[in-house]
Amino acid sequence: SYNAVTEGTGVGVLGDTKKLNTYYSSGTYYLYDTTKAMTGVIETRTAKNLSSLPGSYSVDPDDNFNATNQRADVDAHYYAGVVYDYYKNTFNRNSFDNKGATITSTVHYGRNYNNAFWNGSQMVYGDGDGTTFTSLSGSLDVVGHEITHAVTERTAGLEYQGQSGALNESISDTFAMFMDQKNFLIGEDVYTPKIAGDALRSLSNPTQYGQPENMSGYVNTTSDNGGVHTNSGIPNKAAYNTIQSIGYDAAQKIYYRALTVYLSPKSNFSAARAAMLASAADLYGTGSTQYNGVASAWTKVGVN
Ligand SMILES: Cc1cccc(C(=O)O)c1OC(=O)C1CC1
Ligand SMILES: [Ca+2]
Numbered sequence: 001s002y003n004a005v006t007e008g009t010g011v012g013v014l015g016d017t018k019k020l021n022t023y024y025s026s027g028t029y030y031l032y033d034t035t036k037a038m039t040g041v042i043e044t045r046t047a048k049n050l051s052s053l054p055g056s057y058s059v060d061p062d063d064n065f066n067a068t069n070q071r072a073d074v075d076a077h078y079y080a081g082v083v084y085d086y087y088k089n090t091f092n093r094n095s096f097d098n099k100g101a102t103i104t105s106t107v108h109y110g111r112n113y114n115n116a117f118w119n120g121s122q123m124v125y126g127d128g129d130g131t132t133f134t135s136l137s138g139s140l141d142v143v144g145h146e147i148t149h150a151v152t153e154r155t156a157g158l159e160y161q162g163q164s165g166a167l168n169e170s171i172s173d174t175f176a177m178f179m180d181q182k183n184f185l186i187g188e189d190v191y192t193p194k195i196a197g198d199a200l201r202s203l204s205n206p207t208q209y210g211q212p213e214n215m216s217g218y219v220n221t222t223s224d225n226g227g228v229h230t231n232s233g234i235p236n237k238a239a240y241n242t243i244q245s246i247g248y249d250a251a252q253k254i255y256y257r258a259l260t261v262y263l264s265p266k267s268n269f270s271a272a273r274a275a276m277l278a279s280a281a282d283l284y285g286t287g288s289t290q291y292n293g294v295a296s297a298w299t300k301v302g303v304n
């Protein structure tokens, strides 16, 4: 037997077929992608519905990952590759650490687990309970959200509580929109599989899912690290306003520069406005259309 870089196929959470970068070794195919310009790899594992990490490699005997219990593995692996390519092709960023770190995803974490998270070293996805969520790796915006938590951790380091925490959340939702430009919804492909047309959050209309969209509606609470998944509606609306005003490409360049050059662990919403304006000035000049678009985007949500 020998080792080889192989191309397999798989069926994702929504029943869609896709090509996969796999690896053959001693009679087994692995969800192990060595094709990217990184020092590490993109690897996908399964916790087999227990909760020890990172779990064992997702494997298959014939390189066709089409079993029902492989769907979450297929999408975690495929979308991790899409997110890697987005950061490399758009900003020349080589993985979340910009040094080619291995991207490890573990699926089938826990039982009926309605959650996905970056644990500081890797991504972890539950299967959902089939009512609130289906397998959470089944959507690019979820995978993009989670990997962006890792990027934020290695750049601005926005503390995960209060305003900096809500900003951390918003950066993840916003880059998910930059990657998945079909709408301004978060999680719609995996949220409430029995109900069509709904989502976990909306950047265009945060209030539709119980989030404020103006500073006047900021929620002071001790739950959820100070309401980081609630108050993110305010910077999310500012991001939506920015994209509507100056388009996706200028917006993503401004957001990436703000994240990597100006934002810091304790940055609040007002500091975010300043960071975005400084980035717009650097890239397009003060008084540019882009600069003015950013200014009005944040003024409209009551952040000055
Ligand atoms: C489903 C879920 C629960 C708790 C935290 C997160 C979190 O990662 O902040 C989470 O994942 C998301 O928000 C992704 C975008 C849908
Ligand atoms: Ca739904």
Ligand SMILES: [Zn+2]
Pocket (backbone or CB within 6 Å): 145, 149, 169, 172
């Ligand atoms: Zn998050």
